[in-house]
Amino acid sequence: QVQLQESGPGLVKPSETLSLTCAVSGYSISSGYYWGWIRQPPGKGLEWIGSIYHSGSTYYNPSLKSRVTISVDTSKNQFSLKLSSVTAADTAVYYCARLYYDILTGYLQDFDYWGQGTLVTVSS
Amino acid sequence: QSALTQPASVSGSPGQSITISCTGTSSDVGSYNLVSWYQQHPGKAPKLMIYEVSKRPSGVSNRFSGSKSGNTASLTISGLQAEDEADYYCCSYAGSSTYVVFGGGTKLTVL
Numbered sequence A: 001q002v003q004l005q006e007s008g009p010g011l012v013k014p015s016e017t018l019s020l021t022c023a024v025s026g027y028s029i030s031s032g033y034y035w036g037w038i039r040q041p042p043g044k045g046l047e048w049i050g051s052i053y054h055s056g057s058t059y060y061n062p063s064l065k066s067r068v069t070i071s072v073d074t075s076k077n078q079f080s081l082k083l084s085s086v087t088a089a090d091t092a093v094y095y096c097a098r099l100y101y102d103i104l105t106g107y108l109q110d111f112d113y114w115g116q117g118t119l120v121t122v123s124s
Numbered sequence B: 001q002s003a004l005t006q007p008a009s010v011s012g013s014p015g016q017s018i019t020i021s022c023t024g025t026s027s028d029v030g031s032y033n034l035v036s037w038y039q040q041h042p043g044k045a046p047k048l049m050i051y052e053v054s055k056r057p058s059g060v061s062n063r064f065s066g067s068k069s070g071n072t073a074s075l076t077i078s079g080l081q082a083e084d085e086a087d088y089y090c091c092s093y094a095g096s097s098t099y100v101v102f103g104g105g106t107k108l109t110v111l
Helices: none
Strands: A003-007 A018-025 A034-040 A047-052 A057-062 A069-072 A080-082 A090-102 A107-114 A119-123 B009-012 B016-023 B033-038 B047-050 B064-069 B074-076 B086-094 B100-102 B106-110
Touching: A003 A090, A003 A107, A003 B016, A018 A034, A018 A119, A034 A107, A047 A069, A047 A080, A047 B100, A057 A069, A080 A090, A080 B074, A090 B106, A107 B033, A107 B047, A107 B086, B009 B016, B016 B086, B033 B064, B047 B064, B074 B086
Parallel strands: B009 B106
Antiparallel strands: A003 A018, A018 A080, A034 A047, A034 A090, A047 A057, A069 A080, A090 A107, A090 A119, B016 B074, B033 B047, B033 B086, B064 B074, B086 B100, B086 B106
16 A cells, blocks of 8 residues: 655745655655655645656656755655745645656656645745 | 636536536647546545546546546546535646646535
8 A cells, every 4th residue: 555644844934945755655666656746725726846756857847846856765765845935825735646657658647646745834 | 827727616416417627728638638637525635536538546436437528628427425525626747848737626516
């Protein structure tokens, strides 16, 4: 059973960097799939932030790309998100998820396993 | 503003069928058979219900079905049940510069 668990500070000050980690159990990150971050502001819809492969290859949402860094640590079977220069607009529940990737086409397809999500509030 | 357009809300009575639309463009929904649908109950993580337009993951009821025509994908739920009341989101691959886009979500109310 694949399980994902987000962790990190629940409160971040404006202009600082938001940092979260997603620990994966029941599946080796090195075995394949992309691994991604999705966020959901309170009362609003889902927004894809970006995704990473075990090799370190990344794809980012163009609207967030300048502020986002996603990294992977295969030895710990986890991946991480850093979002810099945060504002109140970055307040959201942040989810990590496994993303199916078709190795033949290079297309990112669907998120089949999700973490429970963690609320990050940006406030002074 | 979301990249994919969904109705804000739909409703139906138990036993009825409803359809939720998801309209994109020729750069996403129209170009790839890679639309997925997610169900989200309040305070819970989204759950994959449909992938690759019309395929169901193991364990998902066959009351859920998906289809696509042109730039619009649809999720149909037949034999509505109280537990189907939730928010539903569509998602599509959007090519090698945008990659992944979500719809704004649709709140399904079972009357």
